[in-house]
Amino acid sequence: MKTSYREALRAALREALQDDPRVFLMGEDVGRYGGSYAVSKGFLEEFGPERIRDAPLSELGFVGAGIGAALGGMRPIVEVMTVNFSLLALDQIVNTASALRHMSGGQFSVPLVIRMASGAGRQLAAQHSHSLECWYAHIPGIKVLAPATVEDARGMLAPALADPDPVIIFEHAQLYNLEGESNHVAPVDISAARVRRTGSDVSLITYGGSLPKALQAAELLAGMGIDAEVVDLRVLRPLDSQSIVASVRKTHRAVVVDEGWRSGSLAAEVMARIVEQAFFDLDAPPARVCSEEVPMPYARHLEEAALPQAAKIVAAARAVMGK
Amino acid sequence: MNASAVPYDKPFALRLLKDMLRIRRMEEEAAELYGAGKIRGFLHLYIGEEAVAVGALHALQPDDAIVATYREHGHALVRGVSMNAIMAEMFGKQEGCSRGRGGSMHLFDAATRFYGGNAIVGGGLPLAVGLALADQLSPEGISYGAQHRRRVTACFFGDGAVAEGAFHESMNLAALWRLPVLFCCENNLYAMGTSLARSESQTDLCAKAAAYKVETLKVDGMDVVAVHDATRIGIAHVRDKGGPFFIEFQTFRFRAHSMYDPELYRDKAEVEAWKQRGPLHSYSARLKAQGMLTEDEFLACDAEAQAEVDASIAYAEAGAWEPVEDLMRDVLTPVGGTTS
Structure with missing residues (x-):
């Protein structure tokens, strides 16, 4: 079936929200606005404001809240508008999410998924265009995914949510309109190139x-x-x-x-x-x-x-x- | 000194005294052990502030959650983490409550819902917001219903944290979403070497929380009774109304910030003046004046605390170093492993 990267992400999110009551989506403008890249358009009406949670412009606060909610038994998906903005949340991601399992001697895992857009190509200049995947890939204790095809956009979210540790998914901003085949039947493998x-x-x-x-x-x-x-x-x-x-x-x-x-x-x-x-x-x-x-x-x-x-x-x- | 009557039955009144003594004796020994090289890294002592953890934590229920700072030995102990496990952790032994991976600053305990041991100032606040959000959202949380009480997340942090963005973001989120968080600000007047007056344009910390429409109380943190009563009020508010509550505990650490601190930033006279209001002797004097405590009973409580400390040191000494072959464990959750 031919679809777009954006639609594939939407389908994956909708499936996750339908399948697991512990899953909720939190971030800036994910609800009423419909997502800054329109990935969650219509979800507010479908799933309600508790689970499609518009957050104030508090990246450190709401990413940290996602970590806490994951500790508390939920399966949060936190959307950060761009990787540039994620730098405001870097403390919580690096000092808490990635380290918590280790520094608690294996007592607390953080089953959190963070989605963010990255990359240039839309003339958004020096504060909205960067590609900092490498910084996150440097950190032990987290997993970093970069879906580059419609199939991966559709298939990576479910295994990321099933993963007991923090997973960051980078969605390149130039890929949202990519068209491709998606014959999704099962989650894709998230361990191999x-x-x-x-x-x-x-x-x-x-x-x-x-x-x-x-x-x-x-x-x-x-x-x-x-x-x-x-x-x-x-x-x-x-x-x-x-x-x-x-x-x-x-x-x-x-x-x-x-x-x-x-x-x-x-x-x-x-x-x-x-x-x-x-x-x-x-x-x-x-x-x-x-x-x-x-x-x-x-x-x-x-x-x-x-x-x-x-x-x-x-x-x-x-x-x-x-x- | 507040000479008003201690309004508790004797067992509970003595429980508060014993827990303050347990923290005091454990930390005095920890300081010695630091000097002896048995404990390394940073060691932040809570001596002088014991009334806050003891009074506050005794107002919580076992299924409530605690988020604390790097000055958290006392909180862990009162919460129910064994002194053995705390001491072993400070020694870096695998019998420690964090398997020796955390040390003094990172005490964790899943069994008592003790979520650290967070050593980034302000870093625990968003975590507490999230734990409370999970309680608000989770099916179990919802099933408490009108006749059941809500779980509360108590988040401890110092006066230094109010300068961090995390404090303001967390205060707003908790108030905006009506989350069951009890914010426990331990105002000991110094963020390491920087006094509140030198770092904040607004030194009334309750005013900061109130700016987010969070209800507040300011209380004498040297008085365990005042701490306990204020916390009960705060907890009742959170459980009944659902939204957050902020308490400023006005307290003072008698020791240096950490073992590296030469204390050049405050007068000895100031420290001495606060010591006159020390939580242990003021509380025990009240109990004695009320006829609830004899000197012999006090000495017995103290001996009991010291014996527990001695036993914990022996336990930590006898503990094992984790094999280096296990270095890489607990970076990621093993396949088939469990999550919280």
């Missing part, structure tokens, strides 16, 4: 909003006689090293594509693992395409120049191929 296009010459390893760009680049490369494999990480913590290494062992070349800034990026971590675990399988040094290290500019041409694009991925892949 997935090959989205098989190829034999070079592995393009990416996640989230860069997946469509990598797939586009792979098509362009095919026209140049280069057969690229595209690996969608999907799960940013814990990283599925096995799938990354398996692909590199096959193609012997790797280009990591990551919308985060280059220094200290997730791409850097993926490359480190490739070097650690598949060094002697490499025919060329691994390369990466990341965002330029500039706060996101507003002007369209500058924003485009700052971000990974298919043309840059093609150029990096060709360089790795020596072409």
Whole structure:
């Protein structure tokens, strides 16, 4: 069935709310407004204000309340409008949610799901466009997911809710209108990366909003006689090293594509693992395409120049191929 | 000193005294053990403030929830966490209430709904809001119905927390959503080395809570009777009306902020003046004046507390270090594991 990423997220949320009375959605403008990306439009009428809970602009407060409610036996889904705003809640996520199980000696798990939009591409400039998945992927005690397909948008929420630990789901803002096939029958696996296009010459390893760009680049490369494999990480913590290494062992070349800034990026971590675990399988040094290290500019041409694009991925892949 | 009569029966009146003594003796020994290198990390003593935890926690029911700070040894103890488990935790032993993963600042106990042991100032407040939200939303919470009482979440925090955004966000959320939270502000006048007067434009803490339409009480936190009675009023309000309540307990820590603190920021005279109002001797003097306590009985209570402390030290000494092979446990919940 053809549907959109947004509709897939909606369907997953509705199913979760219908299936489990402990589930509720909380965040800024999730109710009367319908969600800043219209993901929860109509839910207020369907599920009522107790379970579709509009929160004041208190990210620290309502993310922390989500943690407390999870401790108290509920299964909250907290929506934070963008990853930039989530920085106001970073204390509760890092110091409490991720640490509580450990510092209580295993007594308290925090079964909380936090959804947030991330990423650039809509000329929203330097306070609404960032890609900070890497920061969260740095933290032990939480899991980080990046659905990049309609199927994952539909299928990742249920296993995230079933997970006893905090799970952060990054929805790239450029993907909400993505159309694709969803033949949802069961929750998807949230432990493994997935090959989205098989190829034999070079592995393009990416996640989230860069997946469509990598797939586009792979098509362009095919026209140049280069057969690229595209690996969608999907799960940013814990990283599925096995799938990354398996692909590199096959193609012997790797280009990591990551919308985060280059220094200290997730791409850097993926490359480190490739070097650690598949060094002697490499025919060329691994390369990466990341965002330029500039706060996101507003002007369209500058924003485009700052971000990974298919043309840059093609150029990096060709360089790795020596072409 | 407040010379009014202690309005409790003797067993309960002595329970309050004994619990204050248990905290005092446990922490005096903890300070010694810190000096001896048995306890490390940060150790924040509650000495001087015992009346607050004792008076307040004895007004709660076993199914209520507690959220506390990093100065929480006393709260954990009065709540029912064994002194053995607390001492072992401070020693870093696996018999500790947090398996030695938390230490002095992170005492936790699921059995008594004791949710820490939170060492980010203000960090516990949103947690308490959420626990109360779960009680309000959960099927069990709803099933209490009109004739049943609501569960309450009691959240302890210091005067320093009122400067944090978390305080203001939590106050608003709890009031806006009418959540059953009892906010217990332990105002000991100093946020580490910064006095309230040097850090707040508004030093009336009740006025801050009242700005969010939260009902408040200000009470002498050195008087265990006043603390207990105020807490009962606050709890009754939360259970009957459903919304939050804020109590400012005016208290004072007799010791340094932590064991690293040289106390350059306050006069010895100020500390001495507060010590004259010490919760232990003022309360025991009242009990004696009322004929509810003899010196022999006091000494017996004290000896009993000291014996418990001695036993807890022996227990902690005899405890085991968790094998290093287990280092990575409890980062994530094991597959098939249970959640709260």
